[in-house]
Amino acid sequence: MTSEFVHLHNHSDYSLLDGAQRVDQLVNTIDDLKMDTVALTEHGNMFSVIPFYKQVKRVGIKPIIGCEIYVSIGSRFEKKARSDGGWGNNHLILLAQNFTGYRNLMKLVTAGYLEGFYYRPRIDLELLEKYSDGLICLSACLKGEVPEKMLNGDFKGAKRSALRFAEIFPDRYYLEIQNHGIPEEITNIENMRKLAHDLSLPLVCTNDAHYAQKDHWEAHDIHICLGTGKERNDPNRLRYATPEFYFKSQDEMFKLFEEFPEAIENTNRIAETINVELEMGDYHLPNFPIPEDAPNQDPDEYLKDLAHSGAEKLYGEVTPKIKKQLDHELEVIRNMGFAGYFLITADFVQYAKDKKIPVGPGRGSAAGSIVSYSLGITSIDPLKHNLLFERFLNPNRVSLPDIDIDFCIERRGEVIDYIKTQYGERSVTQIITFGTMKAKQVVRDVGRVMGYSYGEVDRIAKAIPDDLNITLDDAIVKSSQFRELAENEYKELIDHSRVLEGMHRHASIHAAGVVIAPGELTDYVPLYKSSTDDITTQYDMKGLEDLGLLKMDFLGLRNLTVIDKTLKLINAKGEEIDIEKISFDESKVYELFASGLTIGVFQFESSGMREFLKKLKPSVIADLIAMNALYRPGPMSNIDNFISRKHGKKRIDYPHPSLEPILEETYGIIVYQEQVMEIAHEIAGFTLAEADIMRRAMGKKDKKLMNELSVKFVEGAQNKGLSKGKAEEIYSLIEKFAQYGFNKSHSTAYAYVAYQTAWLKTFFPAEFMSANLTSEMSTIERVVTLINECKKLGIEVMPPDINVSHIYFSPIDDNAISYGLNAIKNVGEKALENILENRDQEGTFNSVYDLCSRVDQQKVNKRVLESLVKSGAMDSLSGSRAQKYQAIDYAIHYGQKFQNGDNKNQVDLFGNAEGDSVLIKIPDLPSVDDWVEKERLGFEKEVLGLYVTGHPLLEHSEDLEEFTTVDFTDKFNLSKNETITVGGMITRVMRKYDRRNRPMAFFEMDCIGGHVEVIAFSDCFAQYEGLIENEKVVFVRGKPSDNSDFSDLKVIADEIFPVEKARALLSGKLVIRFNSGEVAPEDIDKLFEVARGYPGECNLVFHLPNKNGSRRPLRILAHNIKVSSDKDFIRHLRHQYGKDNVWVE
8 A cells, every 4th residue: 555644534425415526526536646545434324335436446546435424322213302402413433344344334324214313314332232343433523422522521421432432343443533623623632632542542533525625615515505404694504614624635634643643554554454345246136936836946947937838828839930039048048047037027027917007018128038028028029020139138248137117107116015025125125316416406506505586596597508418517618698697797606506516416216226135135235214214225226236236127107007097998988998909000090190190199299200200101010110219319310211211212222132131121221229230140140149249339339349340240241252342331331320220129119009009099089188188187288288189189178177077187078078177286186086976976066155065174175175266167166266266265164064063943944854954044155256367367377287268368369360371270281481470379488509509499389279389590599589488479470390281380480579569560461352243432432431540551452353254353452541450440341341351461
């Protein structure tokens, strides 16, 4: 070792919202300081262990794995407020000396979260005694038990504590001293000097580094405020007293502790005694519990039996080709030792199917395995679609197979519970993931802490482009507006934000990941418990893979839930559909794809994809598989070529005749990774395993390996009779496409789900759209999109109605859907269950008083009733919305009296002889004016997120209908060069940057009778940016984009102007058409008399019947008058000459 001093007490950003340095920054800092060993001791957790271990190993630095743990004062199970106001814990540093210590540290840290958590994850002395082996202990900072007692004047108590720790950690307990310029630390140093002398205990010095560089202290200070929820100027907040908590150099540490050379030397001694090697590369797979009555207890043989019997059921006759492939795969699985993995997966998939939990047909490369298909893990026949096993499991590249399974999003938890039951709660858990501070988030967080107003911070954050994963540095380059803010008024805010950007902010649960260990999880990984009591690993998905633990993705796929709900709705009307047995040759389904009506269809919803579908006109499942693979960055440039070849507009060329069988289904274009592998196999004689290695090398651009393989490829091709030039040409071709090629197995599986959803949409549209609306009811934008799609399908989505609607969206008949009451804000399922149960038992409700007298008012409270009225769900009850809203308090009071049985002396004259029916006078509804339309619609938007009984656009209807030049009732057939004008309300604005970093925008418009997507390129955006805001009513003048006959109109904007200026800007001439053969002079005189009352800038033009029989009218311009396009004038003319005979151009 060369370091004379070793940093033993340090924190990264995995000490969440405290440490202000990423692991890579920490490692780079130590490397820059020419130190060869470093410890990482997070607060109470081991989140950073794997990334830390890997990164220091990579640069040749020795890792010391540790933790600054919290030790409870008393038992870890005591969780009550203390009289001194503290949290009842002290700090202690533990460092793993060997693998036993590492394992014990995992046990302790786990217990801190699972057993002792009280404000902090705490352990106690009982646990320390039990798991002390292999651990080195330091007394910690001023919050340690020993220094705290001494600073409080309890020297005897400090001695007792130090001796107790020294007993628990014989020859492994050190008294820690720090010097950050804090007065208490100077006192503590003297206390520790005396205690070390009295007890013959060694001293060690540390610096408690929380950030990499001294000038990061302010960013760290802000970080602390984020963690404590305080503003920086709060005098009562937690703060670090000095800016000295950074990684100091050896010289700086020598200078600080020159009186304590032994404390410096002991850092080195400790480091020399430490040697922890984590096992990476080995697999730790659980044993599958083979049934006792199975004919064979050997996992490989049991798997073989299951696979062969499964193949017989699926194929009927197991042909030699099927048997050969099956036996080949089983042999590879046996040699790689993965039989248990397949058995485990098949078992929980079968459990899901037995419990009627929807399972996807497969995802990823697993669909390329006939063993997976035979076991029921996937439902795609790999032989039918020419999928390759070696793309999934390569005998030349030993790595755990990756079988990700899609389940119904609402029931995946049941499968995870089954896994826990099967393998034990202590062996199965979910996986942690960490949220980081991204560009906009960090600016908002830092701005809030620094005391900026919400409006200011919001303005800065909105100046950051919406690009995926954009950084602040990228934003400064891309956005001139953001650059201006960052370099001037808000420089300090942005500078601090740049330091903290990318740091971990919080821990949460991975959406899909589950880990299964072969025994106790805590023998392999520490565990964490969230504030909601969810238990996860402390290592993330990547860390678990590195340790060789079995992790699986149990993905929740919403579309499977939609399929399931659709089938249940179909079943409710007496029809039974087995979605697994539908025909994949239905022409009507492919017509749906070809029409672009694929909103709600899995993977085929985006406007770009719908555009290409219109051109492609898919006719077989292979077309859908290909489109799924092509529609992504890179290969997208091949789509037009693919379409032209399919429709015979371009010739299909093959570089060599032997490639035709491989590329025939994709019209001579390399689309799939599997095709790259097959070409190498066919042309150069590669085994499929070798071909997969080549594909991976090309995809990762591994030049060294690619150079080796290119020589082998060319030689192999020459041995098969190809010229060197042709071989090199083919290699170059596949090298180009391999970088973009997509996994055909995955594309096939998802094309199956896409087809199934399209099949349901084609034949059961009302049920399918109801299920979709229900699954998306919490996302208003999606609800609006789906309701628009319903209109295109001729299906009306009825407003919510408490007497008709159900909790979820449901079909009334083939042409109408009842609005789901659960989509109303503030109205929960429990309240709705109570209302609907009563409705089913006692009939419909006739008034708000009737409703309140019949429901459980603890569930159906005032807030629920207000939202039901605002949404219009009570419109079928007596009275106006305003009356019912005003009556809610009276109705609640009435309902309470009714349910309590008050006023029993009022006998109902219509009751029975026994007089058992009680009558309480029903109050009258208050006499109030109804809400005006704007107020009514505002309330609808508030609780539904959209307008259902009208639209604010309607107040501009005359202008919008007058000046919009497209007819939404007709199929668009517009020329790209045609200038059109469309008016409507702006929604869903997305600001982007073009290739030259100039701002532009995409936005949508709700129009009367239709919907428009608008692109405002940079020049247009620069001129009209102030008008491009959500909910502004504007007119857009521009040209249709390429897809002029598409289901949603797309316009490239040239001009944008507010609706208020439309008449002045768009009125060129006022046209009046006379239909009768003769127009009397007095008629013209009357018209001129009226027209003079409305002077303006419009030409007045008459259309008269043409006497020569031509259909084209005579156009006559009135030279002596110009008129206004005033609404009153036009209304008068339309009343006089007919609505269709007067218009503005």
